[in-house]
Amino acid sequence: MNLADWLVRTARLMPNAPALLHGARTVATYSEWADRAARIGRGLREAYGVAPGDRVALFMANSIDYLEVLYAIWFVGAVAVPINHKLHGREAAYIVSDSGARLVLVSGDERDAAAAFQNAATVLSVESGRYRELCRYEPLSAPHAQASDSLAWLFYTSGTTGSPKGVMLSVQNLQAMSFAYFVDVDEVRPEDAALYAAPMSHGAGLYNFMHVARGARHCVPESGGFDAAEILALAETVGSLSMFAAPTMVRRLIQQARAVGHSGDGIRTIVYGGGPMYVADIEAAVEQFGPRFVQIYGQGETPMTITALSRALVADRAHPRWRDRLGSVGVAQSCVDVRIAGPTGETLPPGETGEILVRGPSVMDGYWNRPDATAETLRDGWLWTGDMGAMDEDGFVTLKDRSKDVIISGGTNIYPREVEEVLLRHDAVHGASVIGRPSAEWGEDVVAFVVITADKSPSVDELDAFCREQIARFKRPKHYVFVSALPKNNYGKVLKTELRRQLDADACL
Template identity: 30%
Template sequence: MTRPWLNHYDKGVPADIQYPEVPLWKLLADTAQKYPDHVALEFMGSVMGYRTLWESALKFAGALQAQGVQPGDRVAIMLPNCPQFVIAFYGTLAAGGVCVNVNPLYTPRELRHQLSDAGAETLIILDLLWPRYAEIEQEVPVKRVFTTGIQDYLPFPKNLLFPLKARREKRWVNLPQHPKRQDFKKTLKAASPIAQPYPAKPDEVALLQYTGGTTGVSKGAMLSHRNLVANTYQSMAWGGDEVKDLEGKGVMLGAIPFFHVYGMTVAMNYGIAAGYKIVLLPRPEVKPCIEAIEKHGVTHFPGVPTLYIGFNNFPGIEKRKVGTVKVCISGSAALPVEVTKKFEQLTGGKLVEGYGLTEAAPCTHCNPLTGERKIGSIGLPMPGIDAKVLDENLREVPVGEVGELALRGPNVMLGYWQRPEETSKAIKIDWLLTGDMARMDEDGYFYIVDRKKDMIIAGGYNIYPREVEEVLFAHPGVAEAAVVGLPDEYRGETVAAFVVPKPGVTLTKEELDKHCRDNLAAYKVPRIYEFRSELPKSAVGKVLRRELREAVLKERQKVGS
């Protein structure tokens, strides 16, 4: 096939990708050998070198194996960005286990589904989140739980002050004596490292990353060692000459969550493979990001548009010393042009929009760092990735016409965990169908024009309307509900719920909001509630979400005009 995008690659970006056929844990093992004394992780004042990080991962692997974890067993990690996440992730892989990333914002209902679906018998969880597990422990297959706290890897005296602060804020959890529970740090200290990490084949599953895929039903994308190693190298290659001199010297800001596949690949795995210092932030907040850039001379700042918008609008940002930033790739939502311009003026670095999806590990497209960036474009396919636009009969459409974006490359998932039917719908004739409607111009730049799926992306998080609707339907006063994404200058999109109350029932926004907050992670909770007497439906009674969304946008335009 023709690849017009190759003519627009930056200097130093290869046409194809060379990546080693190795287990994912080898990225850390090799860097630990090459840069043993370099700082790997910086966490709120404490530092850990690459040698120590790798030794800790091997010890955790030893602890898992000693407790009966076998190759292929699923190990769930429910942690924010902290040293324990990296140790548990690479330790699980070294033991031959399959990592299952779990969002720490999940409610008990969401956690129950993921642990059960994955069949995870091991869980590593933040101590403050223990009550969420305790609520559903009888309904999930978990046999052992490692608890750990932010304070466990903080320097003195922060390690003593953090629990006091948590108690003051009434967030502290007194952990019970429990037959399944053990302390992560104590277990690690007592464990013996494994003699030899598990020699996983490239096509063995390394990670189950949960996504709504094309239907809204949460399912695990099976990402292999090859998928994740290849996408790490693809992401590194995209920097071209801009980053070639930074190996072993760069500083990666680990602000976007590692439990999200984007943060895991472009911040954690990339940072480790390149021998960078990774500055860990447990929450992606603007002020700590700015402070980290100033203190550590951050060179790489992957993020989402909301983070860059907050950065640009931070009071006094013009006076802050943020000029070390060189490379920023924005993902998860469309990046406004004005945001890019202002960010680059403030930092002198490059901020470009990329595109990806969980099923592709996730990065597939990006705008050039130094070459032409086209407004509204997701950029060019990255090295080793083929992309084309297909009609409903899976035939390629002419340049400029709209169809479904399809992808092929070493980073494309093996399929969905225990869902062969869903896999066969997503992967056709060796091409991954993204569910996104797109077009390609004559230069090979791609543009997303619409979504086939109804997924909402708010603040970089994927939200599936069906899930929110099911929670709304569980309220005894709700007769009908429809959830759509509406444009939002800050979050990209915001969740809007349209509700028809049951006859004779009076509902309030406050009542529905509390119900949703009790059953959904905060980012999924609707920001807008509107009550209607009826919802637009098709001839067969299906609620027409798109029609509802368009009607609301028209109403907004009338009010604004």
């Protein structure tokens, strides 16, 4: 099947049901959405030569257009390549080039994007007249027929080397994720509304499938992102909102709710994940809003589908180990097997820490054009996540240190090597090592330990400006620690454990 078949089916069964909302205003029914996607799909094929299997990149902010374009891409049998809109142009250009995207759809000025992508692909702005012309094409009669193992979503994530890798997700991967949502996370009803306050290029965008399948509404805030006051207002006007939120977003929403005396009315479900949630924060959230929270743990390689902590378990205070469970990421979702393994792949007993392994139909087919990385990550049918954790006797998984040293800030992964490589390009930086520091606001902050080249004395502002020119703003260090040397072992590897100890002991930060 084609993922667009779900949209077509719902449009036939519920043609007049409200589908796309900009803020509280309905801008399209399901029949209108399906019609526009079919027209744009034909336009992509005839005007831009997009064929089945071609990659089409989306470097776009959250918008109604994003949802229309996604389904237009699938209508023609092509592959969506979502790119975080906050990335630096150079970072986005790498993804466009590596994926071999034929076309890049962007928000804003086409000329700026074309320059950033160095003309590696055709660029089309969804705000342009050329894009609006696509809606005048005759609609495709049906989505392109596809096998279930056809590539549908090519999501770029970075590994320990800092080099982005394309995670290949097939139609059946996304089907399995969607079915597991209904079993393990939440039911969806036609009167519900998916709220896209987190980037649609990531997990929030993937949750569209469940709501399309059930004929629910899709609401993009007028701000295009997360604004706590706006969300509480939409809860009152739109009602029955469900949203994916990083822990920092949950924290801000609760702070705003406390300030205005909001009890969560109009919010059906908040699925939180993408970073560490402090137990005290989720306790406060449940106290303010009641049992509206579900935690999920996943990664790009098995999207949203490793473990889940149901709303009943999040709200439970009767179990003797409720606090331990609240500090976990829950139990294995229904579509996967999860186990904790030692270095050679042996299953460890309950309570012991090892690497989290996953297998099941939601696990990726591999990395795009990266057979070595695929072979390292997928072994004997198991996905080696790179995350360290322990599983108790009841199956609850608690995350420990991440073996890949990923920093998660505001729900977004930041890979130290990327930041280190940028810093080392500065002629005043002799050495650099980046780690994360716990942050009540963001989950983690980026901290850079820097060794200065002799006879140089760069300021923090200078290094910050240099980073802003090279990488996305959210990746740049929030703090700098200038040191004479980086601690290393006998093999020359930087001992980040020592840096963490130094950071903990440093009262100046």
